[in-house]
Amino acid sequence: xxxxxxxxxxxxxxxxxxxxxxxxxxxxxxxxxxxxxxxxxxxxxxxxxxxxxxxxxxxxxxxxxxxxxxxxxxxxxxxxxxxxxxxxxxxxxxxxxxxxxxxxxxxxxxxxxxxxxxxxxxxxxxxxxxxxxxxxxxxxxxxxxxxxxxxxxxxxxxxxxxxxxxxxxxxxxxxxxxxxxxxxxxxxxxxxxxxxxxxxxxxxxxxxxxxxxxxxxxxxxxxxxxxxxxxxxxxxxxxxxxxxxxxxxxxxxxxxxxxxxxxxxxxxxxxxxxxxxxxx
Numbered sequence: 001x002x003x004x005x006x007x008x009x010x011x012x013x014x015x016x017x018x019x020x021x022x023x024x025x026x027x028x029x030x031x032x033x034x035x036x037x038x039x040x041x042x043x044x045x046x047x048x049x050x051x052x053x054x055x056x057x058x059x060x061x062x063x064x065x066x067x068x069x070x071x072x073x074x075x076x077x078x079x080x081x082x083x084x085x086x087x088x089x090x091x092x093x094x095x096x097x098x099x100x101x102x103x104x105x106x107x108x109x110x111x112x113x114x115x116x117x118x119x120x121x122x123x124x125x126x127x128x129x130x131x132x133x134x135x136x137x138x139x140x141x142x143x144x145x146x147x148x149x150x151x152x153x154x155x156x157x158x159x160x161x162x163x164x165x166x167x168x169x170x171x172x173x174x175x176x177x178x179x180x181x182x183x184x185x186x187x188x189x190x191x192x193x194x195x196x197x198x199x200x201x202x203x204x205x206x207x208x209x210x211x212x213x214x215x216x217x218x219x220x221x222x223x224x225x226x227x228x229x230x231x232x233x234x235x236x237x238x239x240x241x242x243x244x245x246x247x248x249x250x251x252x253x254x255x256x257x258x259x260x261x262x263x264x265x266x267x268x269x270x271x272x273x274x275x276x277x278x279x280x
Contacts, residue, residue: 007054008276009047009064010108010269013082013135016047019272020054024119026269028054040085048098061102062095063275065111067138070153075105078152081136104278107153108132108271113140114147115274116227120267129223130265131158131213134230137169141221158213171209174232177202189235200238207239211246218247218256229265236264 003022010017013036020028030053034046051062067081075092095103113130116122122130128142137159141148148155159169169175177185181202191199214226228236243262251257267273 004060005058006276007062008272010271011066021276036083061279063278064105065108065271065275067108109138109140111271111274114277115270121227121263125224127223129226132230133232135174137173192238203238204242207242208246211243215250225261
Protein backbone atom coordinates (compact mmCIF):
# COMPACT_ATOMS: atom_id res chain seq x y z
CA UNK A 1 0.00 0.00 0.00
CA UNK A 2 1.32 3.42 -0.96
CA UNK A 3 2.06 5.99 1.75
CA UNK A 4 -0.53 8.67 2.36
CA UNK A 5 0.14 11.94 0.59
CA UNK A 6 -1.24 15.39 1.42
CA UNK A 7 -1.15 18.54 -0.67
CA UNK A 8 -0.33 21.65 1.36
CA UNK A 9 -1.20 25.03 -0.17
CA UNK A 10 -0.15 28.54 0.82
CA UNK A 11 -2.43 30.98 -1.02
CA UNK A 12 -1.16 34.54 -1.04
CA UNK A 13 -2.49 37.74 -2.51
CA UNK A 14 -0.29 37.41 -5.60
CA UNK A 15 1.14 33.87 -5.56
CA UNK A 16 0.19 30.31 -4.71
CA UNK A 17 2.66 27.70 -3.43
CA UNK A 18 1.76 24.03 -3.39
CA UNK A 19 3.65 21.09 -1.94
CA UNK A 20 3.04 17.37 -2.41
CA UNK A 21 3.91 15.98 1.02
CA UNK A 22 4.56 12.43 2.14
CA UNK A 23 5.79 11.49 5.63
CA UNK A 24 6.53 15.15 6.39
CA UNK A 25 8.70 15.56 3.29
CA UNK A 26 7.92 17.79 0.34
CA UNK A 27 8.19 15.53 -2.71
CA UNK A 28 7.32 18.26 -5.16
CA UNK A 29 6.88 22.02 -4.84
CA UNK A 30 5.42 24.46 -7.34
CA UNK A 31 4.84 28.20 -7.16
CA UNK A 32 2.70 30.29 -9.49
CA UNK A 33 1.31 33.76 -9.78
CA UNK A 34 -2.45 34.12 -9.56
CA UNK A 35 -4.66 36.68 -11.27
CA UNK A 36 -5.62 38.29 -7.97
CA UNK A 37 -7.57 41.15 -9.54
CA UNK A 38 -9.75 38.88 -11.69
CA UNK A 39 -13.18 37.51 -10.82
CA UNK A 40 -13.76 34.66 -8.40
CA UNK A 41 -14.06 31.92 -11.05
CA UNK A 42 -10.83 32.83 -12.85
CA UNK A 43 -8.83 32.54 -9.65
CA UNK A 44 -10.52 29.28 -8.58
CA UNK A 45 -9.78 27.80 -12.01
CA UNK A 46 -6.11 28.76 -11.59
CA UNK A 47 -6.00 27.04 -8.17
CA UNK A 48 -7.64 23.89 -9.54
CA UNK A 49 -5.19 23.83 -12.45
CA UNK A 50 -2.26 24.17 -10.04
CA UNK A 51 -3.51 21.36 -7.80
CA UNK A 52 -4.02 19.15 -10.85
CA UNK A 53 -0.30 19.41 -11.65
CA UNK A 54 0.68 17.50 -8.50
CA UNK A 55 -2.48 15.55 -7.66
CA UNK A 56 -2.39 11.75 -7.93
CA UNK A 57 -4.31 8.72 -6.66
CA UNK A 58 -2.29 8.61 -3.41
CA UNK A 59 -3.40 12.06 -2.28
CA UNK A 60 -5.83 11.74 0.61
CA UNK A 61 -6.28 15.37 1.59
CA UNK A 62 -5.67 18.98 0.62
CA UNK A 63 -4.85 21.60 3.26
CA UNK A 64 -5.11 25.26 2.31
CA UNK A 65 -3.91 28.38 4.14
CA UNK A 66 -5.58 31.62 3.05
CA UNK A 67 -4.95 35.26 4.07
CA UNK A 68 -8.42 35.78 5.50
CA UNK A 69 -10.88 34.76 8.14
CA UNK A 70 -12.43 31.32 7.63
CA UNK A 71 -15.51 29.39 8.66
CA UNK A 72 -13.47 26.27 9.44
CA UNK A 73 -16.44 23.92 9.73
CA UNK A 74 -17.84 24.74 6.30
CA UNK A 75 -14.61 25.83 4.64
CA UNK A 76 -15.90 29.24 3.62
CA UNK A 77 -13.33 32.03 3.25
CA UNK A 78 -14.26 35.67 3.68
CA UNK A 79 -12.70 38.93 2.52
CA UNK A 80 -9.42 37.53 1.28
CA UNK A 81 -6.53 39.97 1.58
CA UNK A 82 -5.45 41.38 -1.83
CA UNK A 83 -8.09 39.35 -3.73
CA UNK A 84 -11.01 41.79 -4.02
CA UNK A 85 -13.47 39.39 -5.68
CA UNK A 86 -13.18 36.84 -2.86
CA UNK A 87 -15.71 38.20 -0.35
CA UNK A 88 -17.37 34.86 0.44
CA UNK A 89 -16.07 31.74 -1.27
CA UNK A 90 -17.19 28.16 -0.50
CA UNK A 91 -13.67 26.95 -1.20
CA UNK A 92 -13.83 23.62 0.65
CA UNK A 93 -16.95 22.53 -1.23
CA UNK A 94 -15.53 23.60 -4.59
CA UNK A 95 -12.20 21.80 -4.18
CA UNK A 96 -13.75 18.66 -2.65
CA UNK A 97 -16.22 18.38 -5.53
CA UNK A 98 -13.37 18.70 -8.00
CA UNK A 99 -10.86 16.24 -6.47
CA UNK A 100 -13.06 13.96 -4.29
CA UNK A 101 -10.75 14.12 -1.25
CA UNK A 102 -11.06 15.83 2.12
CA UNK A 103 -10.16 19.54 2.20
CA UNK A 104 -9.26 21.59 5.29
CA UNK A 105 -8.88 25.36 5.26
CA UNK A 106 -7.37 27.74 7.78
CA UNK A 107 -5.67 31.12 7.99
CA UNK A 108 -2.25 31.31 6.31
CA UNK A 109 -0.36 32.52 9.41
CA UNK A 110 -1.99 29.75 11.45
CA UNK A 111 -0.47 27.38 8.91
CA UNK A 112 2.88 29.14 9.31
CA UNK A 113 2.89 28.62 13.09
CA UNK A 114 1.83 24.97 12.64
CA UNK A 115 4.73 24.47 10.26
CA UNK A 116 7.10 25.98 12.80
CA UNK A 117 5.75 23.81 15.62
CA UNK A 118 6.34 20.56 13.79
CA UNK A 119 9.30 21.35 11.55
CA UNK A 120 10.97 24.56 12.71
CA UNK A 121 11.92 26.64 15.72
CA UNK A 122 8.71 25.66 17.56
CA UNK A 123 9.67 21.99 18.00
CA UNK A 124 9.35 20.95 21.63
CA UNK A 125 7.28 23.98 22.66
CA UNK A 126 3.61 23.91 23.65
CA UNK A 127 2.75 27.62 23.76
CA UNK A 128 3.86 29.49 20.66
CA UNK A 129 3.11 32.75 18.90
CA UNK A 130 4.08 33.15 15.25
CA UNK A 131 4.32 36.62 13.73
CA UNK A 132 4.41 37.13 9.97
CA UNK A 133 6.04 40.50 9.27
CA UNK A 134 5.45 41.35 5.64
CA UNK A 135 3.30 43.79 3.72
CA UNK A 136 0.99 43.46 6.73
CA UNK A 137 1.20 41.83 10.15
CA UNK A 138 -0.41 38.47 10.91
CA UNK A 139 -0.28 36.16 13.89
CA UNK A 140 -0.80 32.51 14.75
CA UNK A 141 -1.25 30.97 18.19
CA UNK A 142 -0.49 27.52 19.61
CA UNK A 143 -1.89 26.92 23.13
CA UNK A 144 -1.09 23.69 25.02
CA UNK A 145 0.20 22.17 21.81
CA UNK A 146 -2.92 22.90 19.77
CA UNK A 147 -3.66 25.54 17.18
CA UNK A 148 -6.01 28.19 18.54
CA UNK A 149 -7.99 29.82 15.74
CA UNK A 150 -10.88 31.39 17.65
CA UNK A 151 -14.21 31.85 15.89
CA UNK A 152 -13.79 32.17 12.11
CA UNK A 153 -9.97 32.15 12.46
CA UNK A 154 -10.14 35.63 13.95
CA UNK A 155 -7.57 34.92 16.69
CA UNK A 156 -4.10 36.29 16.10
CA UNK A 157 -5.06 39.45 14.22
CA UNK A 158 -2.64 41.41 16.37
CA UNK A 159 -1.95 43.88 13.58
CA UNK A 160 -5.42 45.39 13.88
CA UNK A 161 -5.07 46.21 17.60
CA UNK A 162 -4.88 49.95 18.21
CA UNK A 163 -1.34 51.19 18.83
CA UNK A 164 -0.25 54.82 19.05
CA UNK A 165 -2.25 56.80 16.46
CA UNK A 166 -2.80 53.81 14.13
CA UNK A 167 -2.43 50.09 14.86
CA UNK A 168 0.35 47.54 15.25
CA UNK A 169 0.29 46.63 11.56
CA UNK A 170 1.12 50.21 10.59
CA UNK A 171 4.22 50.24 12.81
CA UNK A 172 5.27 46.55 12.73
CA UNK A 173 5.18 45.64 9.03
CA UNK A 174 6.40 46.89 5.68
CA UNK A 175 3.84 49.68 5.97
CA UNK A 176 6.09 51.38 8.50
CA UNK A 177 8.90 51.88 6.00
CA UNK A 178 6.55 52.95 3.23
CA UNK A 179 4.20 55.25 5.13
CA UNK A 180 6.53 56.76 7.74
CA UNK A 181 9.84 56.87 5.88
CA UNK A 182 8.70 56.72 2.23
CA UNK A 183 11.07 53.83 1.59
CA UNK A 184 10.78 50.19 0.53
CA UNK A 185 11.66 47.72 3.25
CA UNK A 186 14.06 45.78 1.02
CA UNK A 187 15.97 48.99 0.28
CA UNK A 188 16.20 49.84 3.97
CA UNK A 189 17.71 46.42 4.65
CA UNK A 190 20.23 46.71 1.82
CA UNK A 191 21.27 50.16 3.03
CA UNK A 192 21.60 48.90 6.60
CA UNK A 193 23.78 46.04 5.39
CA UNK A 194 26.03 48.58 3.69
CA UNK A 195 26.25 50.56 6.95
CA UNK A 196 24.06 53.54 6.04
CA UNK A 197 23.33 55.24 9.34
CA UNK A 198 19.86 56.56 8.49
CA UNK A 199 18.60 53.06 7.60
CA UNK A 200 20.21 51.59 10.71
CA UNK A 201 18.30 54.18 12.73
CA UNK A 202 15.05 53.32 10.94
CA UNK A 203 15.44 49.64 11.83
CA UNK A 204 16.41 50.54 15.38
CA UNK A 205 13.14 52.46 15.72
CA UNK A 206 11.24 49.59 14.07
CA UNK A 207 12.65 47.23 16.69
CA UNK A 208 11.15 49.36 19.46
CA UNK A 209 7.70 48.93 17.93
CA UNK A 210 8.19 45.16 17.62
CA UNK A 211 9.31 45.13 21.25
CA UNK A 212 6.12 46.87 22.32
CA UNK A 213 4.05 44.39 20.31
CA UNK A 214 5.73 41.36 21.86
CA UNK A 215 5.44 42.95 25.31
CA UNK A 216 1.66 43.09 24.87
CA UNK A 217 1.54 39.50 23.58
CA UNK A 218 3.48 38.29 26.61
CA UNK A 219 0.91 39.81 28.95
CA UNK A 220 -2.01 38.39 26.96
CA UNK A 221 -0.71 34.92 26.05
CA UNK A 222 2.51 34.22 27.98
CA UNK A 223 4.07 32.14 25.17
CA UNK A 224 7.25 30.11 25.58
CA UNK A 225 8.52 31.28 22.22
CA UNK A 226 7.72 33.92 19.60
CA UNK A 227 8.77 33.03 16.05
CA UNK A 228 9.18 35.75 13.44
CA UNK A 229 8.62 35.12 9.74
CA UNK A 230 7.78 37.07 6.60
CA UNK A 231 9.92 39.25 4.36
CA UNK A 232 10.59 41.96 6.98
CA UNK A 233 11.99 39.41 9.42
CA UNK A 234 15.10 39.24 7.23
CA UNK A 235 16.12 42.49 8.92
CA UNK A 236 15.98 40.85 12.37
CA UNK A 237 19.72 41.21 13.09
CA UNK A 238 19.32 44.98 12.69
CA UNK A 239 16.27 45.45 14.91
CA UNK A 240 16.85 42.68 17.49
CA UNK A 241 18.88 44.79 19.91
CA UNK A 242 16.38 47.64 20.19
CA UNK A 243 13.51 45.13 20.39
CA UNK A 244 15.11 43.35 23.33
CA UNK A 245 16.03 46.62 25.04
CA UNK A 246 12.43 47.79 24.76
CA UNK A 247 11.16 44.52 26.22
CA UNK A 248 13.64 44.75 29.09
CA UNK A 249 12.54 48.30 29.89
CA UNK A 250 8.80 47.72 29.48
CA UNK A 251 7.99 44.24 30.77
CA UNK A 252 6.91 44.03 34.40
CA UNK A 253 7.64 40.37 35.11
CA UNK A 254 11.36 39.69 34.95
CA UNK A 255 10.94 35.92 35.34
CA UNK A 256 8.69 35.82 32.30
CA UNK A 257 11.12 38.04 30.42
CA UNK A 258 14.03 35.73 31.23
CA UNK A 259 12.06 32.69 30.05
CA UNK A 260 10.78 34.01 26.72
CA UNK A 261 12.53 32.99 23.51
CA UNK A 262 12.30 35.04 20.35
CA UNK A 263 13.54 33.34 17.20
CA UNK A 264 13.70 34.18 13.52
CA UNK A 265 12.32 31.45 11.25
CA UNK A 266 14.72 29.69 8.91
CA UNK A 267 12.17 27.11 7.76
CA UNK A 268 11.46 27.18 4.06
CA UNK A 269 7.81 26.65 3.07
CA UNK A 270 6.58 26.70 6.69
CA UNK A 271 3.03 27.60 5.63
CA UNK A 272 2.89 24.83 3.01
CA UNK A 273 4.03 22.25 5.56
CA UNK A 274 1.65 23.67 8.15
CA UNK A 275 -1.28 23.50 5.73
CA UNK A 276 -0.60 19.78 5.32
CA UNK A 277 -0.46 19.46 9.12
CA UNK A 278 -4.10 20.57 9.30
CA UNK A 279 -4.62 16.81 8.79
CA UNK A 280 -2.46 15.99 11.83
